Amino acid sequence: MSQSNRIGGGLIDRSRSLDFRFDGRTYQGHPGDTLASALLANGVRLMGRSFKYHRPRGPLTAGSEEPNALVHLRVGARQEPNTRATVAELYDGLDARSQNRVGSLSFDLLAVNDLLSPFLAAGFYYKTFMWPKAFWEKLYEPIIRRAAGLGSLTMQADPDLYDKGFLHCDLLIVGAGPAGLAAALTAGRAGADVILADEDFVLGGRLNSETFALGDASGPDWAKAAVAELASLPNVRVMARTTVIGAFDHGVYSALERVADHLPEPLPGKPRQTLWRIYAQRSLLCAGATERPVAFRNNDRPGVMLGAALRSYTNRWAAVPGKDVAIFTNNDDGHRTAEDLVAKGVRVAAVIDSRADAPRTNRYEVLAGAVVTDASGRLGLTSVKVRLASGETRTLACQALGVSGGWNPNLHLTCHQRGRPVWNEALAAFVPGGTLPPGLTVAGAAGGVMSTAGCLASGAEAAVAALADLGRKAKPADLPEAEDAPVRITPLFHVPGRGRAWLDQQNDVTVKDVKLAHQEGYISVEHLKRYTTLGMATDQGKTSNVGGLAVMAEMTGKSIPETGSTIFRPPYTPVPIAAFAGRSAGKDFRPTRLTPSHHWATEQGAVFVEVGMWLRAQWFPRPGETHWRQSVDREVLATRRSVGICDVTTLGKIDVQGTDAAEFLNRVYANPFAKLAVGKVRYGLMLREDGMVMDDGTTARLAEDHFVLTTTTANAVGVYRHMEFCRQCLWPDMDVQIISTTEAWAQYSVAGPNARKLLQKIVDPAFDISNDAFPYMGCGEITVCRGLRARLFRISFSGELAFEIAVPTRYGDALMRRLVEAGRTFDAVVYGTEALGVMRIEKGHAAGNELNGTTTALNLGMAGMVSKKKDAIGSTLSEREGLNRDDALILVGFRPVSRDETFAAGSHFIAKGAVANAANGQGYMTSVAFSPNLGHTVGLGFLKNGAARKGEILRAVNPVQNAETLVEVVSAHFVDPEGERLRA
């Protein structure tokens, strides 16, 4: 198909043609085109269907503020909904489809909604579909959702990569129009670190859409030269295709760079988009302004667009939406459009100027004091009806109508920290208010300076001021002569009359809807917005907010500033969720920490579990084992029978040194530490200030002034942070230094009756680890494997004779292999966290399930450990009456009365015969495992006055799974209650 509506000129590369598809038809365009400009050049005005009424729509704008021309761009997993055709850069092979339709774009079955519009007015779903109640969720809502809406998701994973990044600058300039370029030249030449970001792929802003000269050059040529100079400066970073989407605290801005959206697909390994966090010392908003429409009946016909958009399509893209064009304006800008069209040889049917004192010319017909009252042409504009100043009606045949209702400064970023814009009577628009995000200033049209000369000057001056604020001198850039026309506007927001006049075209909100809201009492701007959904679409009402506000002002008889103002939130334009996720997707969602034996464990086919960020081996399946319990039972039995090895590196290790180290530990632990002998280890209970148990672990004294304490894996960071707080803030005068050594040492537990024998094959003979020389709770620095420095601790979590041995991490893999090899004589096993858990439950040792933040030392049966002879964190508040009641929860063991039955952690204890409810709760089960040693399920749990209730039979009730088991209260120590094994 030929580009029937393509005219001469423009910033497109006619030497190359690009094939693209829209709704299955192939068209041609040129590099430099957007999808919208290329479609218009091909005579296509109908590009979408509206949200609610499925009205046929064409582009209203030529930029990112577009409410109508939304398409599905690309195919397959890369298909993206709601892409604005007005900013989608054309590339060879582009494939787009219209959305929100049933049937074809020109025959949409759901257009029936348009006929039902009297029933679908603002808030209709609050008033209808009330009965029967159950129908809402299952019937009404799905139907409404199907009928209303925008694009759809493919439900396929996004195949592209998204980067994040961080930039720093002295001055961030948002927008590269005349103001932004003048500012960047000024600051760049002064040597400041400048970032100049613009959402467009050609920098220059309106300069590329206008025919003004800047000095001797055309607007586009001047912009091109300015950008070339800026790109040559090493201190200036020019970022095209980059939208600054938000202004956040402390001079932080977020910007989305569309790295590869102009390509068929991103290059291999390269990101599609990059989300930048910009730290700016100062920032300058030069985002320009957005033209707004005037609402009249059927003003949403395809072909009705903003006057400035018409100018952009004509001047920049050499595409006109029709051969006969009319203009409807309330200000001088409409005449600018008419002049440009005439100059390009486009027939201007008339300029309908609502002002009685409209400028006169002989180059086109001016209908002064006239307004457009209606538009015809359902799938594309054919004519407009004009009410002349005389009151007569005239019909003008045209395929396009440019509407100019005045310009709204793009002040969005000034509102991101709750700044409120103020009304400017001369411009009939909101301009940035006095409260801006700290460090941000505004220049050019964004600040209400509407002429080109004014923009250039204000940009240069603002840059000088911003740098002066940073203590840097700068000279304003030499600026070319440029147009300096004043703004002449007589506000007109809508043409009164019958029928529906569209305010928010993306959310299908009409003047009538605003009137209805007023009639029903939704007068506040915030209520108006939510009741009618005006301005709540993906365009955030860039072309509709002020119009809606003006209609409401008219209803209430107040001025616009009295009626209120709306503010904006980030992001300025829609951002794919994937860009916020960046590289944190799929298996790279967060980093993982690997243990020293990880590679060995992988070779063994270990099954891993995430513990915090760590990957820990959960069990090690052997050939023939088909169920995890088989592996875990084997590991437990082999360890208790002979010896087992387990990687316990993940437990936090904190090195504590200093002459006050012992006293420091005495204060952070509830039990005494001052007198722990060198070469000994002690179990420690750490309380929070409120008396609840925070963490537990063992602490070894390696020297008078040197301890190493361990924490649980999950609490390693929290405990370290707590100790730093104590050291720095509570007791800054103490001589104590702490540092994490968790990762520096590979640490393995060697547990079981043969643990010593196995270790004796590793530990160098100079070190005696016999029971006499190295008794339970002993520790020492030793060497292994003929000279490697190591640490040995005789501690036990399993309840067996056990040691933990630590070597520098780089040797951890080799030590694991050596232990396994040396262990063959003893049929040693390596066990994972599941077997570890089974053994600690069998032994009655508390772990994370019991240290759950709501339990005290008393609950854990360790009240005696809270020393009364000293003050330690939490000891005073642990004495609170409420925590020391006679019926306090106490940790005890449970077994099923019928041994072949089982039960689940989380079950609640209820007396036999009592109703199973919270009031009758006696406590709850925290940990459950199958004990292969006992041959039945065992559990640990908290039971009211539990210590005195051994032998009692209770019900373990599990309402979640509708299960119930009779259990007997027993000692928590199922295995070796006297602790003979661990002292062996």
Place this chain on the structure above:
Amino acid sequence: MHDLAALTPLGGTQPKTDRIGSVVITEVTDRALVSVSCRPGGAKTFGTAARKLFGMTLPGPGSWAAGDRWSLIWTGPEQWFAEAPFASHEDIARIVKAGLGDTASVTEQTDGWVRFDVEGDGVVDLLERLCPVPSRRMTAGAATRTLLEHMGCFVVCRTEAAHFSVIAPRSFAGSLHHAFCAAARSIA
């Protein structure tokens, strides 16, 4: 001499080097590392002992310094990391403790960390995609603590815009290496 073979943080027998575009990412394993904290009340004696041992004045906040054998990184109030060749200083904590005595608390950190050196023209572009520090503005001698893809680390500028070291907890080595390679491919 013991007979246990060492693995690098990435799990190899030899340190890994990746060349992607103009960036070279090297796993550095030949440096021993130790933390040194000055004990209260002994700053003067500590300063003298440290100068004698390390052959240089202790660097201040945000910086690091290097001599023939030692390099020192400021890591926090009254705390430094000291680096020395691994081959001669494997038992680095004992060596440093012997030199500083009771003026300092000394803890071996060699295997607590992984060090990657990133070098080449694109190194700042690479770091800008990974961590919030102003790497473009860092000069040789600058060192700072930061986050890199959720991982706490030190970024040390060896040569302005050309050579940086990133020192992060050893267990993160694989994830850190993945992050470097992904970012390097982005800018290659």
